[in-house]
Amino acid sequence: MLVEDHHSFRQALTFILNLEPDFTVVAEADSLAKARAVLEKFDLAIVDLALPDGNGADLIEDLRRTNPGVTVLILSATLDEANIVRVIDAGAAGVVDKLAGANEIVQEARSVRAGATMPRQTEVVEMLRTIASHGGKNHEVRPDARLTARETEVLRALVEGLDNEGIAEKLGITLEEEQNHLAGILEKLGARSGLQALTIAARRGVIEFP
């Protein structure tokens, strides 16, 4: 689903996404209210932050209720620090600046849907710094949430900006093993995405960043 109030852009992006073999846009909305009223089921929501009736971050929880397992990619022209913290805390799997090219948006959509940590290392580090300095929402972490040595290695590899394949290759494990470790990390940290896991881990000092 695409949620974006500038119609001509949304329609052009829909057209481009529909040309891709792995995407079909099943719903579009130009406001929070219309997005909440969408009845179709979808796997991925690309959501603009600045909508006429509110902040796109407010939609993330609602989308998860109606579409469990949905991945949310935030698209914004106003990516200030407070907004980055807000959307990651709300469970967005990724954030794309509208200064990015159209092909980059498509690629990021593909990456977050595949579960990859999409930002480059410098962006990850910058986000972690931002979040560490802002504090943010306290997440429910399991009392026995002690990461294994391997899970910590996977987290550190995420900080380096590696995708799933890159992490598996770096650690000499299979892709399936890497995904199992990532699933364990998400569960223990109460995170919904690799990016959110990084932010929680950074706040709690589980990992350090440059």
Next chain:
Amino acid sequence: MDTPSSGLGARKLRILLANEPRAYREAIAQALHQLRPDVEIETAEPPDLDTSIRQFVPDMVICSEATDTVRSNVRVWVELYPEHNSRSIANIAGKYEEYAEIQFSDLLSIVDRTEDLVR
């Protein structure tokens, strides 16, 4: 500078997109290219708009703010979401049209009308 309004002859219709942000510019350019493959489409950063007009000599421009160069040299232009508003303005051979929320189909229609004008 060539005179784009004097008829296309054998050349293709030319459209220059220099609107911001980049995501809008590229998405609209790509969709236009797919739907109107016979149209020559160029993109430019907004600060390069005037230079690009002199080099590319477009028949139509889509930009965020129409400069004097746009207004005096391009027959058809669209100010798309100026100052990030939802309102857009099209100038089609001196006739102004205002859109409260322009659709992609409106842009396609303006492209087709531009082709009719300059052929």
